[in-house]
Amino acid sequence: MVPVGKIVLYGVGLMNGSLGLALRARSFAGEVVGCGRREESLRQALERGAIDRYSLDPADALDGADVVVVGTPVDRVAGTVAELADHSPARCVFTDVGSVKASIVAACAVRAPQARFVGSHPIAGSEKAGVGAARESLFQGSTCVVTTSPDADAWALVCALWEFVGCRVVEMSPEAHDELLAASSHLPHIAAAALVHVVAGTEADARRALDFVGQGFRDTTRIASGSPDVWTSIVTHNAAPLVRLIRGLADELQRIADAVTAQDHDLIHAWLASAREARESLSP
């Protein structure tokens, strides 16, 4: 259980909406209050049962709050924490759900040094956005990274929150998180979008390659339907690790193109076989 009386969800979209539904489904004993700028999202969250009530006024919403989960795009997390910290009790613990961590943790330390902020990234999601796509099972069985913090009590509280809704919590430095997620999440997104661009631009005899795709292409590019707003924030906030990996992928492609040009069957076969082996080490 989570030993707190009042949780505020600031910005109730897919992630915070799902968190609210999960808290309710698991009979969280305290109060869950929505806050944010867009009343329409908050009203929808209330109708779906993701929050007990909402307020557009941070001072009202955060009065007596124990935990605030900031669900804004990553480029607005630190600014939001800085703004909200003035309205919350000193004991209040802040966390977020952003897909990058180093820039957010650093910016919170500078812009809201008084706030007890601990970074979170529940690794769960959907190419769909908004509270309409929220579901109570989103976090069940998923991994949540909670970044290392000197504030042991705040850290334990954030971990308890995510474990309560079904996550396996992993502690990591913000930098290690960004390095790993650049590979496991941000690079696949860029790769899918790049593939769509190349394939959409291919024509032969006035027929478009896009009209001849099978299930393979559909699966490979599904995440390219993600929100451009959300993903522009993510990739620009994790530029250094991501750029290194994008260039690494480009190099890997040039190497296999060289092997295909050379008709090096053995190398191509070994390369495909080891990719299959690594892929099959994952669950489907």
Added chain:
Amino acid sequence: MVPVGKIVLYGVGLMNGSLGLALRARSFAGEVVGCGRREESLRQALERGAIDRYSLDPADALDGADVVVVGTPVDRVAGTVAELADHSPARCVFTDVGSVKASIVAACAVRAPQARFVGSHPIAGSEKAGVGAARESLFQGSTCVVTTSPDADAWALVCALWEFVGCRVVEMSPEAHDELLAASSHLPHIAAAALVHVVAGTEADARRALDFVGQGFRDTTRIASGSPDVWTSIVTHNAAPLVRLIRGLADELQRIADAVTAQDHDLIHAWLASAREARESLSP
């Protein structure tokens, strides 16, 4: 319906197995005979009802055959047609199911000039191989490319076969087919395998990126589980168009890496938005 009495399926794996099941499900009136080198596959095809009988002896299997569908990997199609043509009636029409067309059509013209060969590529499949993965609905609603042929009767017969099992037939030159499929199918396969290699090689703080992947990475790389044998044949037989596209994808990635490095939010946003638009023009 298909106006023939006897169809031979040579090499009964996923594609020919599914073809046999579809012929049966649609009450094909003639006989469907399996042939090939691996008796185990043929016996399994018989047990699954994909063929009426089988023979390991091509002379026996092809006696009186009207159509032979060669289901071998692409590097063995022309050799198989050359071998089987000696055992078949002169009227017999040959086709295949291979994912490349120019090299196969050219090789058949050289190695089996007496055979009435028309190239086919039903664009349907699975990352699973073998007759065990065959299903009668595999071709339902899919596109089948049948390559242009001067033999109008043979061409019409091959089209009738694929339409009978639910395909929409599209005529194309072998070269146009290879250009389009390099983009829509072969490039996504290479991109998925390259992505697996880069991500599997990423570690931070002794944690592997592969342990932190979400559904996005799983979808994006599902096809990397395809058979290395099958795909080595495909990529080496479609080298010229594929290499051009692989290098084009590498260039596209370098361009977006430059934009991320430059923190060019507008360019990144526009690039992600147009990828999403193109992706969403497809059905899911």
